[in-house]
Amino acid sequence: MRYTNGFFPTLKEIPQEAEIASHQLMIRAGYIQKLSSGLYTYLPLGLRVIQKVQNIIREELGRCGAIELLMPILQPREIWERSGRYTLMGELMMKCKNREQKEFILAPTHEEIVTDIVSRRVNSYKQLPLNFYQIQTKFRDELRPRFGVVRAKEFIMKDGYSFDADQEGADKTYLDMYKAYERIFKRCGLKAVPVRADTGVMGGNESHEFMVLAASGEDGIAICKGCGYAANTELAERIPASREGGKEMPGAMSEVHTPELRSVDELAAFFKTDPHKFIKTMIYTAGGDPVAVLCRGDVDINEVKLKRALNTQDVALADPVTIERATGAPVGFAGPVGLKIRMIADLSIHGITNAVTGANKKDTHVVNVNMPRDFKAPEFADIGVVKAGDECVKCQGTLDVQRGVEVGQVFKLGTKYSITLDATYLDKNGEKKPAVMGCYGIGVSRTVAAIIEQNNDENGIVWPMAIAPYEVAVLPISMKDEALVSAAMGLYNALQKLGIEAVIDDREESAGIKFKDADLIGFPVKVILGPKSFKEGNVEIKMRKDGKSTIVPCEEAALKVRDLVNQEKLYV
């Protein structure tokens, strides 16, 4: 590509709307253009990168026998009602009507459709297993799109769905996909870690997310330094780190006047003690009934875990009226002592001596509270948010908590959709059985952002060779020097013939501008033709990654570049 024929709209300044590196760089380097919140155009450079990721996905999925198809984005409402997900998805799903007032949705995912295909076209165990995938635009009416293409309303996703005759087959497919994902992300130049994950509205029984570690990530990941256990903080099991110092003798429980003091921080300052001496008591409603949820003052409640512990999705902090009715006190003064409603406690309150907690009386707390002397031991469960320093349940090692961007997720779905949508087959004995399903997603556009998040420096993007929109930039420094320009063109043509993806910067611009733009866009290799070295018949080959450069005779440059490019690409 000649630079003057292409479209490389770079920006010198950081766009005001972009917060994180990948978003800023994608805009500045001319990869994306925002149309509206959460809606982006992939400019030619951006599209090339997307296609690179897609091709890696196609190759790796093809290797495990997955087959590509393409399903409609616009889907009738009824099929979503049949699966029960029309209301479950709620506002997340884009809805619209056609001229006949028939209702449609824009697909956020495709389980319903793919299952429908199987229900219509698959009858026998002889046709199984099947593993379909597509790469396509998805719509989700996000409450808050953010970070550019990391969380957009319209985004590109690879979604795959497998159908096996039995659980054993489904487990094997799951493992195949898991391994394929590891290869895909590795080839994308990403350090992605698989972590155990919640299944959310997808349902199913087992799931892993592939997380790219990045400070700007939206998800928390707990990782055990000892055994490698890794899980999304939504469900990461942990043993809360002990905060007890020396042994204390239980003191006499007594009430203390604490006017207008509600938060643990305020109270800790008032009592001149640490947050871990408090038993925090929050009143929730679960399935309509009030429940007191207890945890140590330095711990937060994880509502995903709480829902699981209470075995209901309908869990929320109670409103002030409910709290007053349940505890006899306004918000901020609840405690376990004398409380009549159901209580569930996080493991962290085990072994607290002489705790401070609410007295269930306005402007009053009690001190020197001890369990079970002062209140009956409640139900216990791991319902706290995991924190760095907590213990691993597998090996008692220490857990670390990091941030990550979720680039992929794999689910074992079981038979949830095959039963409701009738994806059944006849087995050897003529018996009708539901297919055992799995589903597998990769956020393609988000993966591109994640790659940039992990591969950039102060000058711009540093693409892994396999993902770069072009592998090489040929930079003639002086456009006045005809011999130099024609040598640059010759080199560019030679690279093309060798199958190398190259751009020649044929603009009448100064050297500085060409260097800055090339580095911002992120070409892995620069071939620089400067007047001085060119006079001696030499050109410079400079790597974006580490800035290392080599001087080679002009006529050897093309082959040398090809070797460098191929060497970088063949690392998997």
Add this chain to the structure above:
RNA sequence: CGGAGCGUAGCGCAGCUUGGUAGCGCACACCCUUGGGGUGGGUGGGGUCGGUGGUUCAAAUCCACUCGCUCCGACCA
């Protein structure tokens, strides 16, 4: 939806408190200059000041409403 902030030229911003001819830098066009890290100089074009309504002799500036965008939270195949 709760909290915070921002909308002035393609981009980044100043001007608003205290109302009085709309500015700066970059980018863009042309000329000269320069040619190894956003070269220097000159000339020039480009703005319904997000929108609507109000106050006023006069509104980018004050008031009300509204739309859009961003961040924190809630939410999240």
